[in-house]
Amino acid sequence: MSITEDQARKVAHLARIAVDEDALPALARELDSILQFMDQLNEVDVEGIEPMTGVTPMRLKRREDVVSSGGMADRILSNAPDAREGFFAVPKVVE
């Protein structure tokens, strides 16, 4: 399987990374060489093997469903590139 320029454009869009049209052929080639390297995995017999989800046989910890923190909007907004009136500000989303 080889990656076409269209597929490269699509994956860049899904990843929300702007890629210039003239950079697409090189990107497609790069992705293709990495995916070819991964194709080795097809040699392995994985019949009956469950996909691994965690390395330790440990039940994920539970905690009480209670508010444990909060009330610090100003601190949370302190790193925002654009914050106004207690909110993150972004370009207009809804026309």
Next chain:
Amino acid sequence: MTDPNRLTIADARDALARGDLTAVELTEACLTAIEGAGTLNAFVHHTPDMARQMASAADARLKAGDAAPMTGIPVGIKDVFCVKGVPSQAGSRILQGFVPEYESTVTRNLWTAGAVMLGKLNQDEFAMGSTNESSCYGPAVNPWRGAGGVQLTPGGSSGGSAAAVAADLCLGATGTDTGGSIRQPAAFTGTVGLKPTYGRVSRWGVIAYASSLDQAGPMTRTVRDAAIMLGAMASADPQDSTCADLPVPDFEAALTGDIRGKRIGIPREYRMEGMPDAIDALWREGADMLRDAGAEIVDISLPHTKYALPAYYVIAPAEASSNLARYDGVRYGHRASLGAGEGITRMYEKTRAEGFGAEVQRRVMIGTYVLSAGFYDAYYNRARRVRALIKRDFDRAFAEGIDSILAPATPSAAFPLGSVDKGDPVQMYLNDVFTVTLNLAGLPGISVPVGQDAQGLPLGLQLFGRPFEEGALLNQAAVLERAAGFVAKPDRWW
């Protein structure tokens, strides 16, 4: 005391306890060493005021008889750890200007123990890389130089940490290891790097790369120092649901020097075609040293080793594409400026194109691809099933009575900066061939300097241990360290 910055953590601790040295003197020596080492580009954010304040507090604590093992010990912190009030950007332009409002659990534990913060250390962007060249600050430089004075990579991603420890700029440093990012730079700089068992150290406040693989650990000049520093970094943590609820043992007390009767496996699959003779010879010598100390050397097989690298380069980018989705120019860091009529999607796309470097973009896109509809089973699920088989290889070896496994740390010594073809990512990924298996299986591993190549550059061996048995692993590593007697230091040229 002259040049106290050259002390080991253990010796500095003892000198501080005896009153032969103060934490302020020790910290000043490190700050002076850092000031004179700008060429190495190891420290990328400097915190001298914080260091001096913390050193004074440590001296007060020492005087009051309230000292912990790391009290007054100056350390460097990899940029990937959030330190409250100190720029923390994981080597990325996209986190330019980000100053955390909170403290990572690891650094909080270190400050609680009385360690002194010297500054933030260089790394590959988001810990993705093996050469430090993907850093937004430019690469850290290895204090060891090649023939004719050529500048070498300190390895990556924790290259700044390794360079700083090797050049005596700090007594110890934090690193993180997702596919070898502690052990490979340690091997390239003649230092010790420990990747603990997944879940031994909290990931809270550590900027994420691949959450099922990331683990923080100490980088030090000796195995004993690694034991001391791990003890201060590790803890159970309600803030990280994957952090194990286990007591933290006294790792230093495990260093008995006695490994008689231990069964150490030599995995035949790690004998790669084209492996340099120096690495092969080093591996044999390491096995002989452990045998001479009373261990039993056993040939073992880890049959799925060959598939670890492709499995890793599916799983890690998949997790990264998900973790790095948060860098959208809304909540922190860089936001691209927009032209008239450009909307929010364009803002995301431009912000991420400007903020992420080439390797990060590549991995985010590969991860996006392998998780996308139609490819999820073929790539991601298949890689996770292969991962289960890789872990089963180790489980079987341990079930057959193997205590630990000895392998080379890297396929070569440190190589010149700029020598890896950036257009051939697969070639670069091959650097991680001996290290990624451990992360996939979640096991602890340590890189110990054991010898030098024909050029005089350091070479390391790795020991892999049983889960949550870092004490036994450190003990074996200490025996190897002593038998190898590696004392070489880089000539000071910077």
